[in-house]
Amino acid sequence: MTRAQLVANIFAKRSYLCVGLDTDSTKLPDHLREQPNAIFQFNKAIIDATKDHCVAYKINTAFYEAAGVKGWEAMEQTADYIPATHFKIADAKRGDIGNTASQYAKAFFETMQFDALTVAPYMGADSVRPFLEYTDKWTILLGLTSNKGAEDFELQKISRSAGGHTGATVAAVEEEFLYERVIKKGLDWGTDKNLMFVIGATQQDAIFRIRSIAPNHFFLVPGVGAQGGSLKEISQSALLPDGGLLVNASRSVIYAGEGEDFAVEAAAIAHQYAYEMDLYL
Numbered sequence: 001m002t003r004a005q006l007v008a009n010i011f012a013k014r015s016y017l018c019v020g021l022d023t024d025s026t027k028l029p030d031h032l033r034e035q036p037n038a039i040f041q042f043n044k045a046i047i048d049a050t051k052d053h054c055v056a057y058k059i060n061t062a063f064y065e066a067a068g069v070k071g072w073e074a075m076e077q078t079a080d081y082i083p084a085t086h087f088k089i090a091d092a093k094r095g096d097i098g099n100t101a102s103q104y105a106k107a108f109f110e111t112m113q114f115d116a117l118t119v120a121p122y123m124g125a126d127s128v129r130p131f132l133e134y135t136d137k138w139t140i141l142l143g144l145t146s147n148k149g150a151e152d153f154e155l156q157k158i159s160r161s162a163g164g165h166t167g168a169t170v171a172a173v174e175e176e177f178l179y180e181r182v183i184k185k186g187l188d189w190g191t192d193k194n195l196m197f198v199i200g201a202t203q204q205d206a207i208f209r210i211r212s213i214a215p216n217h218f219f220l221v222p223g224v225g226a227q228g229g230s231l232k233e234i235s236q237s238a239l240l241p242d243g244g245l246l247v248n249a250s251r252s253v254i255y256a257g258e259g260e261d262f263a264v265e266a267a268a269i270a271h272q273y274a275y276e277m278d279l280y281l
Contacts (some may be wrong), residue, residue: 001087001088001115001136001138002136002193003192003193003218003242006055006087006218006243007242007243009055009085009086009087010055010242010243010281011243011281013052013053013054013055013274014274014277014278014281015053015054015055015273015274015277015278016055016243016245016246016247016277016281017053017054017055017056017246017247017249017270017273017274017277018054018055018056018057018058018087018089018220018246018247018248018249019046019047019050019054019056019057019058019248019249019250019253019254019270020057020058020060020091020222020248020249020250020251020253020254021043021046021057021058021059021060021078021250021254022060022063022250022251022254023039023042023043023063023064023074023254024063025038025039025067027255028042029042029257029258029259029260029262031259031260037070037073037074037077039064039067039071039074039078040074040077040078040081042254042262043074043077043078043081044078044081045262045263046253046254046263046266047078047081047082047083048263049263049264049266049267049270050253050266050267050270051083051086053267053270053271053273053274054086054270054274055086055087055246056086056087056088056089056246056248057082057086057087057088057089058089058090058091058220058222058248058250059075059078059079059088059089059090059091059114060091060250061075061090061091061092075112076112079112079113079114087115087116087246088113088114088115088116089114089115089116089117089118089140089220090108090112090114090116090117090118091118092104092108092117092118093118093119093120093142094108094117094118094119094120094131095119095120095121095122095123095127095128096123096127097123097126097127098126098127098129098130101126101127101128101129101130101131102130104117104130104131105117105130105131105133105134109131109134109137114137115136115137115138116137116138116139116140116196117131117137117138117139117140118140118141118142118198118220119131119139119140119141119142120142121141121142121182121185121186122153122182125185125188125189128141128186128189128190129189132189132190132194132195134194137194138194138195138196138218139190139194139195139196140195140196140197140198140220141182141183141186141190141195141196141197141198142182142197142198143179143182143183143186143197143198143199143210143219144179144198144199144200144203144206144210145198145200145203146200146201146202146203146222146223146229147200150179150200150203153178154177154178154179154182155177155178155179156177156178157175157176157177157178158175158176158177158178158181159174159175160174160175160176160181177206179206179210180209180210180213183197183210183213183214184213186214187213187214187217192216192217192218195217196217196218196219196220196246197210197214197217197218197219197220198219198220198221198222199219199220199221199238200221200222200223200229201221201222201223201224201228201229201230201231201234201247202223202228202229203223204229204230204233204234204237207219207221207233207234207237207238208237208238210238211237211238215240216240216244217244218243218244218245218246219238219244219245219246220246220248221234221238221245221246221247221248222248222250223248224247224248224249224252224273231247231273231276231277232276232280234247235247235277235280236280239280239281243281247273247277249269249270249273252269253266253269253270253273254266256268256269
């Protein structure tokens with residue numbers, strides 16, 4: 001999917017909602033648990049109920065891989081069922097050396113026809129570029145995540161030289177966060193038509209700063225809803241004239257209801273998000 005197509009869908013729907021299909025088999029409604037292919041049946045109902053309110057779906061592959069072959073089959077069925085009008089993200093956080101990255105790219109972009117894949121950047125450029133070689137596909141680079149462990153690396157400050165040596169005088173050394181270095185490097189690898197950044201919604205103090213570093217790129221923003229991120233603050237800090245945001249909500253949407261009307265409850269929450277997003281566009 002091209003940027004123009006994604007933007008057109010955002011403004012047609014008046015929504016930049018991405019629904020996360022983090023489907024946990026232990027949390028399925030009771031009436032579905034004993035059905036054959038229960039995970040896909042659940043996802044199908046969620047997609048049918050929310051597709052008018054969102055522009056994207058994000059499949060967290062770990063929830064499917066954990067179930068072995070049956071889980072992988074359910075993931076493929078789900079990916080095939082998502083309408084072609086919707087941006088389809090594989091949240092797999094792949095990151096490995098170049099030849100392995102090429103195989104990951106083939107799996108998600110060719111075999112399963114996802115539009116985008118989340119990628120960890122910490123092995124450097126050669127582990128990311130194989131994903132960026134695909135036309136009309138997107139690499140979503142981890143920038144600043146919502147988890148507490150972001151403090152271990154992403155939020156550590158590193159030196160940034162402000163100049164060279166002048167005689168015996170060492171030029172002043174400035175500092176920047178590691179996540180800033182990662183985002184700046186990413187800007188050299190891709191363009192705003194094939195590269196996005198994951199920015200956690202709970203990192204509200206940093207998102208305006210990040211938007212100044214990457215003024216034209218789309219951000220995929222998880223953490224709104226169950227994790228407590230503010231849709232209003234994220235939107236006010238990072239929306240672009242053409243949208244520039246995909247805000248993901250997973251648990252708050254798909255587990256909104258526990259009974260047989262779970263899909264109706266999911267639709268209601270998705271509608272609430274879309275209604276608020278319309279106010280900010």
